[in-house]
Structure formats: C-alpha cells, structure tokens
Ligand SMILES: Nc1ncnc2c1ncn2[C@@H]1O[C@H](COP(=O)(O)OP(=O)(O)O)[C@@H](O)[C@H]1O
C-alpha cells in the first residue's frame with residue numbers, strides 16, 4: 001500500500017492535497033520535522049499533515065449528529081476542555097430499576113448500566129435493558145448496557161422469604177447446606193449453590209462470607225450439612241460469595257475445576273446477545289482460552305453489533321495469567337470484591353495499579369470496581385477514605401469507575417454518582433493544572449504495518465495536542481480503534497470521537513476521555529470536517545477559532561486547524 005504525505009492549507013474548505021511528498025522524503029523534510037508552532041492561532045502557511053493511502057470520493061451523507069444528552073449538558077456547563085474524562089458504570093438493582101431512577105442516573109452521568117446476573121430474574125433484566133434502550137431513544141442518552149455473568153463461584157442462596165439479610169452473631173452455630181429447602185428456611189440455615197461444598201470443606205476450615213464481612217469456622221460435617229460457628233459477626237446478604245481457607249491459604253480444590261462459564265451463564269449470554277447488550281463481563285476468568293471461546297461464540301451469533309467481552313480480574317488464577325487474559329479481552333475489570341477475598345487485602349492496591357497500567361499499555365479499557373463508596377449504601381456522604389480511593393483510581397487514569405451496591409440497593413444512588421462525578425472532575429483538573437506528564441511507557445502494540453501507522457499517528461497527534469494546547473482532538477473512526485489509541489495516550493484535551501454506528505458509539509462510552517458522536521461520514525475528510533464543524537457550531541459545542549487536531553482511520557492523517 002503506497003503511503004503518501006500531503007500538505008494542505010489551513011482552510012478546511014480549500015481543496016486537498018496541495019502538495020504531495022512521498023514517504024521516503026519524510027525524514028529529509030526539515031520543514032515537517034520542525035513543525036511545532038507554539039501558538040493557538042495557526043499561521044497561514046503549512047497547517048496540516050495528512051498521511052493518506054486513498055483518495056476515494058465521498059457519498060453524500062445525512063446532516064445529523066448524535067451525542068449523549070447528559071454529556072452535551074456537561075460540556076456546555078463546564079466548557080468542553082473541562083469535560084469529565086473518567087467514565088462511570090452503575091450497577092442497576094432494586095433501588096434504580098424504575099424508569100425515573102434510571103433517567104436520574106443517566107442525567108447524573110452514568111455512561112454504562114450494569115446488570116449482575118447473580119441477582120434478579122431474566123424478566124427483570126429484560127425490563128431494565130429495555131428501559132435503558134427506551135431512555136436512549138426517547139431522551140437522547142447513549143447509555144451502554146453491560147451484562148455481568150454469575151460464574152461458577154460458590155455463593156449462598158437466597159435467605160428465604162423476603163429476608164433482605166441475615167445477621168450472624170459471635171459464637172452462633174449456623175448450618176450451611178447443599179440440600180434444597182422449601183421457603184422459609186429453618187432457623188440459622190444457609191443454602192449453598194455448589195454441590196461439592198460439603199465434601200470439599202474440612203473441619204477447622206475458615207469460611208468467609210463476602211470476602212470476610214462475616215467469618216465462620218467449620219466445626220462438624222453431617223452429610224450435606226456443614227455446621228459452622230461464627231467467629232466474626234456481621235450481616236449476610238442474599239447470594240453472598242463464600243470462600244474457604246485452610247492453614248492461611250484459600251482452598252481451591254474441586255471448585256477450581258468448575259467451568260468459568262457455567263451452563264446457566266451460557267443461557268444468560270444467549271439472552272444478552274438476543275437483547276443486544278454492549279458488553280459482557282465474565283466473572284472469575286482463569287485463562288485467555290475462555291475469553292477467546294466466548295469471543296468467537298459472540299462473533300458467530302451477534303451479527304450486526306459486535307459485543308465487547310470484559311474479563312473480570314478477581315481470582316488468583318487471573319492474576320497468574322494477567323497479560324494473556326487482557327490481550328484476549330476487549331477490556332478488563334478490577335473486581336476488587338472477590339479479588340480481596342482471594343488475595344490478602346493489603347495486596348489489592350498493588351494488583352489494581354498493575355492491572356490498570358497493563359490495560360493502558362495493551363490498549364484495553366479498564367474499570368475499577370467494588371466498594372468505592374460502600375458507606376454510601378447507608379449514608380448520604382462518603383468517608384474521607386472512600387474519596388481518597390476514588391481519587392486514586394482517577395489518578396491512575398483508569399477508564400471507568402463502577403458503583404455496585406451503592407447504586408443497586410443503596411439509599412443514595414444519585415448522590416453516590418455525584419460523588420464519583422465531582423471527584424473525577426476535580427482530580428482530572430488538578431492533573432492538568434499540575435501538568436503531570438506521566439512516566440507510563442506505552443509500548444508498540446500494533447500487529448501490522450497499517451496498525452503501526454495508526455498507532456504512530458495517534459501518539460503524535462496526542463503529543464501535538466498537549467504541546468499546542470489544542471481545544472480538542474477529533475477522530476473519525478469506523479471501528480473505534482483510532483479513538484481508543486488516542487484515549488490510550490490520555491491527552492490533556494477531550495477527544496471527540498465520530499463514528500458511523502450506534503453500537504460502536506455506545507462501546508466508546510467505556511473509554512477514558514472519549515466523547516462519542518454518531519455521525520454519518522464519508523472517506524472525504526475535508527467534507528467530513530466542514531460538516532462536523534457546522535453541526536457542532538449549530539449545537540453550540542464548538543466555536544470559530546477553537547484549535548483542533550483531527551485524525552481519521554479511513555484517511556490516515558493528522559490535521560491541525562482552527563474552526564472556521
Ligand atoms: N438485580 C438485582 N436484584 C436484587 N438485588 C441486586 C441486584 N443487583 C444487585 N443487587 C444487590 O446489590 C448488591 C451489590 O451488587 P453487586 O456488587 O453487583 O453484587 P454482589 O454483591 O453479588 O457481588 C448485591 O449484593 C445485591 O444485594
């Protein structure tokens with residue numbers, strides 16, 4: 001493929017190209033290498049560089065542009081240079097499944113709604129997915145939907161009747177049983193979903209509910225029943241996760257042989273594909289194999305839209321195979337809830353930092369999840385420690401933060417979302433003011449020459465954007481790939497990502513700094529830019545004189561210009 005380097009004039013309305021230099025002369029062109037005007041108004045001379053491999057003529061395109069209504073409001077309120085970069089995921093549950101509650105979260109900045117298949121019925125999940133879709137269509141939001149599988153973890157059953165929780169006190173003896181009971185359950189009895197439970201545990205084992213919120217010691221085994229004495233009292237929630245420890249180590253005997261994707265999960269996945277979810281998050285991933293399997297399964301079934309597969313890093317096995325799992329996935333989640341039950345708690349922060357960094361290097365979006373604002377399940381203000389934790393995740397430049405119980409069943413879901421939003425904005429601003437150019441080394445990740453060109457273009461465009469202090473980066477991308485490469489650089493300015501399809505636009509919602517727009521565009525960058533400028537100007541989202549850098553994946557190029 002012949003790559004040519006073109007120089008064009010600053011006015012997007014002028015014809016392009018005005019000069020063509022073939023690739024080998026790039027290194028010998030001092031004019032290009034010294035192209036670095038430190039001013040915001042462009043000189044009238046050389047204003048843009050385009051590396052192009054095609055010259056197709058454009059079809060005529062529709063004159064509309066779609067952007068998430070809440071993002072648009074945030075941009076107008078804060079000015080687009082200060083638009084929030086960190087994305088927000090909210091778990092939907094009984095506290096937020098109503099139409100009005102969902103709308104309040106969308107208005108509050110929810111980018112992705114997560115449904116957890118551990119809880120609720122399929123009808124319930126269907127109604128949530130459809131409500132989100134309806135909200136998007138009727139109110140102009142672009143909230144994506146993430147389905148999170150149950151996985152083959154060992155967990156307690158429902159508590160019987162309508163009991164929302166059960167309290168275990170110090171010294172009480174409880175029975176954990178794999179028998180099926182009719183509701184209500186006998187007193188101090190908990191059912192367990194894993195048939196091998198009673199065989200796998202041993203007298204003397206320590207049993208942790210929800211990663212240690214409540215602790216028991218196994219004192220006796222009677223067939224399918226396991227008698228345990230409570231050693232650390234606390235509240236047990238329905239379907240809380242169970243782990244057992246022996247001599248200070250997590251026991252992973254037969255349960256480690258259970259499939260990552262259970263037969264129930266496969267049914268849920270079929271359901272998710274049929275309902276057109278945007279992301280499927282896989283619990284307790286152990287290896288890259290399961291991700292590859294699921295990706296081909298999804299590719300064969302979800303014809304029109306491509307569903308992104310997110311690997312939840314929450315087990316010792318996933319840490320052992322971290323890089324290959326992340327490479328195989330479309331994104332990852334630092335699922336600190338279960339991770340903290342499988343490795344000592346004090347190791348979780350370092351694991352988080354490592355996962356976030358690796359995802360950035362490999363260009364995969366990463367979500368930091370669980371207990372970010374846990375106290376807000378009950379209280380309207382977070383603790384100082386929680387705010388510090390959220391700040392740290394933003395400072396690590398994770399793509400997204402997630403609410404779990406805070407939004408699913410807490411008393412203050414909107415307030416919790418507001419805290420995530422305002423802490424994100426504040427820390428991002430602080431970062432830009434301090435001009436902290438991170439020491440993160442971004443390795444080359446391209447797997448082909450063409451990918452390398454895209455990567456170099458994005459790295460250079462992001463660097464130019466910082467040096468020139470441009471107002472925004474524009475990226476015209478069909479697959480979303482160029483947008484993600486720009487996001488990976490975490491530039492100082494926001495990234496306006498224009499894409500043709502609604503599903504790509506929704507998926508970009510999970511990536512740091514991207515403001516996804518749906519726009520019908522052609523291969524002709526000049527006409528794309530002209531149209532985009534006038535559409536955005538009409539919406540009051542940009543103004544004449546704003547300095548932007550535009551890149552595109554059809555016409556691999558970097559253009560620097562003032563909005564006419
Ligand atoms: N669909 C749902 N129906 C009922 N309760 C839910 C639902 N989703 C979440 N919850 C509640 O919110 C809590 C936190 O959600 P999450 O962290 O996703 O699950 P878990 O605690 O099982 O890891 C759950 O423990 C559960 O009590």
Ligand SMILES: C=C(OP(=O)(O)O)C(=O)O
Nearest residue numbers: 314335336337338369370
């Ligand atoms: C996000 C997590 O997974 P789940 O809520 O499904 O247990 C977690 O364990 O932190």
Ligand SMILES: [K+]
Nearest residue numbers: 148149150283
């Ligand atoms: K889950």
Ligand SMILES: [Mg+2]
Nearest residue numbers: 314335337338
């Ligand atoms: Mg988990």
